Amino acid sequence: MTPPLLAIENLSAGYKGLNVLAGLSLEVGAGEFIAVVGPNGHGKTTLLKTISGLLSASGGSITLAGLELTHRRADQIVAAGIVHVPQGDLLFPDMTVRENLLMGAYLPDAAAQAGERLEEVFQLLPKLRERQGQIASTLSGGERRMTGIGRGLMSGGKVLMLDEPSLGLAPIVIDQIYQLIDRLKASGRTIVLVEENAARIFDRADRVYLLDNGRFVWSGSGSELMQRPEVLQTYLGG
């Protein structure tokens, strides 16, 4: 078996005096689509923030293609190839859509290819081409989400981590976002997706991890999860 691209072992992390993650282990192979589901407030966002270096781990290890990243700074982790599209988009509100996208290619390696990447993102998200001159704070929720994901794509990282891309959007917009995710998956990207709502990821994810109270309580394929209603009932309330 080939070694996993992203390997997380026994990871603990949290905020001052409060441990949120209690020894998580997770492996992501190249080209895989991994989904982490679980109720709100059980550590999904904390997991992604710890991987991307916004929070520092209190124990365990994170390696990307054999490279130890556990206590690196966030900018070093992006440079290594882990891209985190955060919850709530965190756009640069006073910059235009185009400037936001170009910030995604801030690092020298990405900046060298910024022109081609921008064209790829515009191909994938034609709406952003129309909106490229608009100030980010005036975008609609769906456009903001697309800009956030597009900005993440600009860095050309090896692993794309998406934190609740459907949060706060209208159902029709959620459909568009998931169509985009399907296309990203089809193009061979490695994706780690965090969702509260399991319904959208059953038939998409190669593997699903169920996060409860800072631990993985179950993992398996999406179809296996569908055949285990009691698991869903217990942890996600149906």
Added chain:
Amino acid sequence: MDVFTQIIVSGLTLGAMYAISTVGLSLVYGSLNMLNMAHGGILTIGGYAAYAVSQQWGWPPVFGFLAALVVGAAVGLLIFVATAWPLLSSKNFETNIFIATIGVGAVFENIVLKLFGPYAKPQPLNIAGGIKIGAVLVPYQNISILVVAVVMMILVALLLQRSRTGRAIRATAQNRDAARLMGVNVVRVYAQVLALSGALAAVSGVMISSLATLSPTMGGDPMLKAFIICVVAGLGNTYGAVAAAVVIGLIEASTQYVLGVRFGFALLLLLVIAVLIWRPSGIFGKSRVVRL
């Protein structure tokens, strides 16, 4: 007509000097949420650096100006290393850094006092003569202050808008975590912003002392005005701060002419109160709507 020219000239000169010192303060607040109370100290040190090089060492005035730039940047960096860096992860950063920089400012003032003595000194960077507009003699000194200020503002704007460093500074100011996720080393951005702010403050110190005199406490009054301008414009809004600085310079010059010098500052404070009642987050300040 001549009175009008006079007011415009001195108002613009004041505004230009205020703008230079306010931009630094505003950039630092915008990216670090840091009210730098040692800003006045850098201003003073900048003025004295130019004095030391061009008066005591006898070098050409241009070197005095450059020395102020370099020393100001170094002092800004020093403030970062000595106060902001160790406090970055502290819980009440904004309060702690405020108090820490008051201490640093006091140290700066006393170093200047020790090195140069308490007596006011003339700033040698002075250009004699002027041109006549109508019956008004516009000193070359004022013109050069205006030109230098405008050139520096353009350079800062180009740096912020066009360069990679500038984009990183703006990104950090707009959303710190997002900037980190883009690969920006925010600690390095903080250091750059403080160095830039220090260089600007020092230049403003040279300008102010060239119209008045050098003294160890000369930084206090311009810093207070810079704070007022920042608050009126909306804290952290750099371009707004430039506009507000020019307007406030013009208002101050007209008040001084119409009502007398002693009313200048009082009216300024009155204006601030009025602005803050009307727009609590400043004229250009945005009370941001948080959306998901």
